[in-house]
Amino acid sequence: MQRDTRLRRDDSAISIPFPCAVRPASSLRAVLFLLSAILVGGTFSYAENSLVNKHAPPFARVDLHTSRAIHLADYRGKVVLLNFWATWCAPCLLEMPRFVQWQRQYGKSGLQVVGVSMDDEDSPVRSLDRKLNLNYPVVMGDEKLGELYGGILGLPVTYLIDRNGVVRARFQGEADLGKIEEQLKHLLSAPLPASRPH
Amino acid sequence: MTPFQIEKPHLCRPNNSHRQIFVRAVLAAALGCSISASHAQFQPPNPLSASTIPVSSLLQSKQLNDMLQKPSHQPMLVLQVGSHLLFSEAHIPGSDYAGPGSQPAGLELLRKRVASEPKSRLIVLYCGCCPWDRCPNMGAAYRQLSDLGFTNVKAVYMASNFGDDWVAKGYPIEKGR
Incomplete structure (x- = not known):
């Protein structure tokens, strides 16, 4: 060890x-x-x-909804709310209905919520996901992804990533959801990045 | 200060904290009810809060670290009773994973882990998965050991989580399963 x-x-x-x-x-x-x-x-x-003001570490994981791999880079041009959570984490469960609401409310403006479960197994995650009707991709995390994001050594942890893929905020523990939403709206109001030449 | 003389955590001070705990408990209960009402299969975390652990059984992170740093420290069993994934990311050197206290399977693993230990053995539990009063694991794990007759069980009080209350303080960690 x-x-x-x-x-x-x-x-x-x-x-x-x-x-x-x-x-x-x-x-x-x-x-x-x-x-x-x-x-x-x-x-x-x-x-x-802190990853704040640095490019969000890229990763690819299988979305439990579609069984297809999602790449963080696929969301370039969108504001990403990356939420690390677990089924046993009470503060996480309090936040998630708001994330569902925000995905519905701000999705057309360019928000993409991505949930990363830090549960040890996926069965309780699938169960809770179905029950809460999560309307955003949910992937399973692991220690490698946790370390990539600065050490997820307590939950919940939420990152806000701007349209250019740069981390703009990190929230840990029982965060002020009003503050997260405020920053989220600020990031959504930023102009879209110029498209890259092919 | 001896290893077991601890400062009273702010959580237990007789100020507005009791009201906060009550409000949080109501919120958690409301959440649990709303989830269980519409989602019969999902089992919310065990409601046995870490706050039920007697203050006299709490250790601060610094106290445990000081104890472990002594070359000839008192023999003790240090057990993490939370998430295996978080244990893999970082844990206290020499500690064992003993399963999440909020789950029946976790409590069974804990029971097996201590089965051969003398009842007077010093056993130190820690988790740090979430804020102390929201931790679903510590209260149940502590209760389990008490019910089994262990008389020298301590619980590491981590107000926020393992990252803030152990790693950020510069105390040593191990990685791996």
Whole structure:
């Protein structure tokens, strides 16, 4: 079993105690300090591991409704509300009816909700999906997808991705749905990206 | 502060929290009723809230981490009683997965995991799947161990989730199943 003090060593998620102003003369010492800090294990900073203002990591998963693969890139040009949830997560269940409503209300304006279930098995997900009449794609997540999105170590987590595929907001836990909707409408009001030449 | 002297979590302070808990409980009950009324097959999460665990049995994340960091710490069994997928993403080093406390299968796995343990063994439970008062797993898992006669069971109080209350604090993690 892999032991690690961070989730990812190779990105900006690593927060290492380091002097703010490093004089050029001490750069070698600083590099050595940095290397030693990495070797002994830097501190993973969960809060800093933000995807905001970065391109949303691409992924492809099978939609439980259609049994066909969906690619996040397919939704370029739309505003994507990417919601990580699970059937056992009470705050998730409180949010989802609103997402269904928003998909109905803002779908024509370019909203696409995508649900990623972090359940261990798909059977309860299929059951709940049918019962709640979810009107958006639902895919199964896994630890790889969780890490890709900054570590989904508690639910719910919702990302807002703009029409250009850039993450604009991340909400964790019992989020203020009014705030999410406000940002959603702001993103929907942005002009469509110029189409790429074929 | 000894390992088992803990600060009272804000959740239990006698202010507006009781009213909030009540409102949330009503909301959760209303949600559960509305879902179960129209969707007979779906079983909502076990309503046995983590808030039912006695304050005297709670550990803060820091306390557990301090205990684990001691070279010759007291022998203990640390069990994650939440989602296997979240366990795979990150868990406390040396901890075992013991199944979600909200599910009968999870409680059965927990029962089997502790079957050979002496009743006085220190067992530490944690989950961190969702905010403490919404966690469907901890209360049921704690109740199960109490019912089985274990006398030294502690529960790690994670106000928000495992990410915020363990990983973000820089405490060590392991990955893998």
